[in-house]
Amino acid sequence: MTEEKGLTPRAQDFAAWYNEVVLRAELADYAPVRGCMVIRPYGYAIWELVQRALDEMFKQTGHQNAYFPLFIPQSYLAREAEHIEGFAPETAVVTLGGGKELEEPLVVRPTSEAIIWPIMAKWIQSYRDLPVLVNQWCNVVRWEMRTRPFLRTTEFLWQEGHTAHATEAEAEEEARRMLGIYRKFMEEGMAMPVLTGRKTEQGKFAGALRTYSLEALMQDNRALQAGTTHNLGQNFARAFEVTFQNEKGERDFVWNTSWGVSTRLIGALVMSHGDDLGLVLPPRLAPVQVVIVPIYKADRERALVLEVAQRVSSVLQRMVRVRVDDRETLNPGAKYYEWDLKGVPLRIEIGPRDVTAQQVVVARRFVAGDGKRKITMREGEILASVERLLEDMQRELRARARQRREENSHRDVTSYEDLKAILEAKGGFVYTGWCGSPECEDRVKEEAKADIRVIPDDEFRSSKAPERCPVCGAASTQEVVWAKAY
Ligand SMILES: [Zn+2]
Numbered sequence: 001m002t003e004e005k006g007l008t009p010r011a012q013d014f015a016a017w018y019n020e021v022v023l024r025a026e027l028a029d030y031a032p033v034r035g036c037m038v039i040r041p042y043g044y045a046i047w048e049l050v051q052r053a054l055d056e057m058f059k060q061t062g063h064q065n066a067y068f069p070l071f072i073p074q075s076y077l078a079r080e081a082e083h084i085e086g087f088a089p090e091t092a093v094v095t096l097g098g099g100k101e102l103e104e105p106l107v108v109r110p111t112s113e114a115i116i117w118p119i120m121a122k123w124i125q126s127y128r129d130l131p132v133l134v135n136q137w138c139n140v141v142r143w144e145m146r147t148r149p150f151l152r153t154t155e156f157l158w159q160e161g162h163t164a165h166a167t168e169a170e171a172e173e174e175a176r177r178m179l180g181i182y183r184k185f186m187e188e189g190m191a192m193p194v195l196t197g198r199k200t201e202q203g204k205f206a207g208a209l210r211t212y213s214l215e216a217l218m219q220d221n222r223a224l225q226a227g228t229t230h231n232l233g234q235n236f237a238r239a240f241e242v243t244f245q246n247e248k249g250e251r252d253f254v255w256n257t258s259w260g261v262s263t264r265l266i267g268a269l270v271m272s273h274g275d276d277l278g279l280v281l282p283p284r285l286a287p288v289q290v291v292i293v294p295i296y297k298a299d300r301e302r303a304l305v306l307e308v309a310q311r312v313s314s315v316l317q318r319m320v321r322v323r324v325d326d327r328e329t330l331n332p333g334a335k336y337y338e339w340d341l342k343g344v345p346l347r348i349e350i351g352p353r354d355v356t357a358q359q360v361v362v363a364r365r366f367v368a369g370d371g372k373r374k375i376t377m378r379e380g381e382i383l384a385s386v387e388r389l390l391e392d393m394q395r396e397l398r399a400r401a402r403q404r405r406e407e408n409s410h411r412d413v414t415s416y417e418d419l420k421a422i423l424e425a426k427g428g429f430v431y432t433g434w435c436g437s438p439e440c441e442d443r444v445k446e447e448a449k450a451d452i453r454v455i456p457d458d459e460f461r462s463s464k465a466p467e468r469c470p471v472c473g474a475a476s477t478q479e480v481v482w483a484k485a486y
Contacts, residue, residue: 007341009276014220019149021270025279025342028149035147035154039263042342045287046266047157051137053189053284054159054261057181063133063161070138071106072115080239083114086206090142092154108141113207113232113258116162117240124164124254126245131174132164132254150267151224151486158262164254166246168233171255172210175231178259179212182227190265191282191398192216192272193405194226195429195481197454202438205258209233215453215481217405218271221427223453223483226268229259267486272401273366279343280366282397283390290322290386291339295332295351308355308379312348315383320390340365345393346386364389368396405429411462416470419482423448429483431456433466433476440471450484 007024008016022028027043039047055065074093078084092108095101109115120132137159147153161178165171179196186192194214204211208230216226237243237253246252273280283289292313294305309324316322325335332349339347349361360382363374377385408428413419422430423444434440434452445451455478466476 007276007278010219010274015148017274017276018267018271021274021278021341022149022267027266027270027279030149033154035144037149037153037155039157042287043266046269046281046285047263049285049287050189050265051159054181054185055135055137057185058135058159058161061133061177061181063135063163065136066134067136067138068112068115068119070109072109072112074105074107076118076240077107077114080114080207080236082235083207083239087111087142090144092141092143109138110140110142111258111260112136112138112140112160113162113236113256114240117236117242117256120162120164121240121242124242124244127166127247130164130166130244130254131170133161133174134163135159135161148267148486150263150270152264156262156264158260160258160260163257164237164242165257166244166252166254168231168255171231171233171257175210175212175229175257175259178229178257179214179227182214182229182259182261186214186216186226186265187398189282189284190269190272191284191394191401192226192268193398193402195454195456195460197456197460197481199228199454200438200441200452200480202441203452205230205232207232207235209235213454215429215483215485216268216272217408217429217483218268218486219274219404220271221408221484223429223485224264224268224271225453225485226265227259227261230257232256232258273397274343275366278341280397281343281345283345283394286343286345287321288323288339288342288344289320289390290316290346290348291335291344292322292324292348292350293332293335293339294324294326295349301352304355305350305352309350312350312360312379312382316386319383319387336363345390348382362386362389364393366393366397368392368400412464412466414466414468414470419444419470420448423450423482423484427484429453429481431462431466431479431481432470433468434478434480435469435472435474436477437469437472437474440469443471444482448482448484450482452480453483453485454481455479456481 007020010017026040029038087110094106141155186194194216199211210231212229214226215223234253242254243251292309294309296302296305347363411431413432
């Protein structure tokens, strides 16, 4: 057997478990530059599935892909005051090029508003040129002090959508629309329920009018910001002089939005569904949905079993991503261990007795409740059965994640002592009233190492509106959700 020792159990050390899964499931590896990571082929295959699904949704809503340069002249970034203040501490700056000192230092993009809008300004003349709806898939660099693979890295891959509109209402609608698209993808594709809502003034994107966020609860009861959309108002349009002639013939500034999700989503997948055996991938984002493991001892069995394995594979190939693991160097037990670690949803075992009986054994990576892990099925019914099992697993993973979130959501918390105690002892999402003052937010941040994740959208609010801010006792102006976060 080539089996390594098991993973550190989640309950013992969640952070260690996470790092081990990322490395051993071959999602990523460390790079020579601290905070950077190598995304390995298996991890990149997951990212490609994420990209494919989102890209289609973006295009269905009228967005087109484009590409803007990696380098931004430093003076451009400085043109929007809040933006530069927010990003300056974490930018990487190039001062030498070709061995010579540059006339103007170049910032490696931390996000692309400051390069996209000065260029777009040339293209937008009249209301007829609006809306502009672009997206780019690219890498960005933010010089992070504390990094973890996928969750926070100095360089990461993402998509950034950038749009321009004629009215504030249209920009607001766009920011909300993209929040809805992200939510649909996270819930249906990733099987990961999310809370949506608005960020507080302190939590919003540097330079935005309003920021909306999607917050997911990980298995260690920490929140993870899975994506954000921003209504940028006219701040960037003013800074970069993006104007248009409106229908009345007047010059006006455009209204902008931007929105993004990143390779952080892969970290979210790991921490939402993984178990002590490793990764558990929701079928829709599994690079390999079904792995077929042939089992044989004697050589004459080998040909027989492999023939059936190939036949089953070619049937399944029509609808699912399938792979036959015919490596001679590993025994079946070692293969099971590896595919469990990599979170493959279904494993089909075919041995000589199965061949004779015209059946196969299907083992599920995740089973809801006390369902059986292994099911025997006739070869003839395999395609329909496998499709159904994958759909069931997708749904059940989401239901489990939702149930876990509900069990770890604490409502009706009215005292500051309770707020701190719950955040400290249990974690999870804590709903309270809030007076709206940043001082109260800062105090919790300081004393409980937690912050306001969102001012939740209507559907997430408690049925009874909270009356007081637990921190200062003043009247509450809105309900908020607190959590410790990644
Ligand atoms: Zn207060």
